[in-house]
Amino acid sequence: MCQDPVEAAQLKNYSEALNWHFDVSTFKLLGRELITDRITAVFELIKNCYDANAEEVTIEFCDAGEISEHSKVIIKDNGIGMSPDEITNNWMVIGTSSKRKKTTSEPPYNRVLIGEKGIGRFAVEKLGSKLLMRTKKEYLEYVSVLEVDWDAYEEISNRQPKPDKTKYFTDIDNRYRTEPADNRTKGTELIITNIREPWTEPDLERLYKELSKLIYPFETLNYPFRITIKSNEYEKYSDKEIGSISVVEFAAVTFSINYDIKNGKQEVIKYKDGKLVKETTDISQFGPVKFNLYYFDQSAKKKFNRRYPKGTPFYHFIDGIKIYRDGIITTPFAEYEAKQDNKRDVLGIDKRRYSGFFNKVNSRDIIGIVEITKKYNPKIIDSTNR
Secondary structure, eight states: OOOOHHHHHHHTTOOOOOOOOOBTTHHHHHTTTTSOOHHHHHHHHHHHHHHTTOSEEEEEEESOSSOOTTOEEEEEEOSOOOOHHHIIIIITSTTOSHHHHOOBOSTTTOOBOOOOSSOGGGHHHHHEEEEEEEEEOTTOSEEEEEEEEHHHHHHHHHTOOOGGGOOBGGGOOOEEEEEEOOTTOOEEEEEEEEESSOOOHHHHHHHHHHHTTSBOTTSOOSSOOEEEEEESSOGGGSSEEOOOOOOTTTOSEEEEEOEETTTTEEEEEEEETTEEEEEEEEOOTTOOOEEEEEEOOHHHHHHHHHHSOTTSTTTTOOOEEEEEETTEEOGGGGOOOSSGGGSOOTTOGGGOOOSGGGTTOOGGGEEEEEEEOTTTOTTOOOOSOO
16 A cells, blocks of 8 residues: 555655563563573572672462462561662563673672662562552561462453554552561561462472582571571471581592683693593683583482482482573573483583483583682673573
8 A cells, every 4th residue: 555645745854762671571571581480589589688788588388288278488588678769660661781780789798799680570460460569678667568469460461442542651650658566676578378379298309409509518608698488288398497518528520620810811620531621711701610520420429319318309409511600690590400311411411412421421420510709700691580
């Protein structure tokens, strides 16, 4: 169909500014569809607790074994909490840059901030459709309460009116109020209801196992960060703190490499004449790394399994390479597969076999810890999806 000559003449010199808009369904793209694993969703929320200088985090499952109106997941921390201004200008702003402008948490811990994408709040939507958030800073005499109903977003998305009356993501109202509170308390509590999937005892065991890897496992932190799982249905997890693990004492072979940032040199591992040896090269473009390798032969695995037998959360801890940034595991490697053979072989270890020492080695024979930092590896970005 040809354009009307009069209309074409009118548009010839027409000019205006156009703005981006976000469809109401944006919440699903950033929640359910981007964060594809429930464990990763919990990780994202725990990261926010870590960044808030929390010392204690509780993940509580109430009547969550079967979905009902009483089912809920509660994540509570004793971190610094948020003021009304921080809720409005940080938490309620998608992809907020507040953590990119400030790289460490408040004193005395000065933790390197890890929840920098500004989408962790959408991890809630992966777990359930309704959120009641209660948050408070220590010096305030009231607690801020925010209610978000993702079902309301979905309902509007499914019945959008005519184009000239379209509602966008940023047009939807969320209820906010304040309530009196003891000014000595602080922290944030996320109460998630209308949960999307039940949490069985094996699910909690899986969560326990993966959270045990969250913090770099082979060094003691100089600040407390304790995570506890609670359930009113499973006695084993009625009040279970995430434990730590020691593997060095069981490994048949250990090996580590480091770097010299001052001289721009990186140690590398090479296999020569039946032995692992260190060599030095220039630091690569992606930045320097530290690497610790722990190899378990059959004898070492038997000793390990006697300490951590089948049915305990650490039974499958020997499961290949993990990457930690500033002491916290990167999220793609937290994704879980119920069958060990389906786990992602991120470095192709199970797809190829090396000669000599590595002749029959697969990811279930080694623990490898790659350490990177935000400071020296700024262009390595961890992702929340597969």
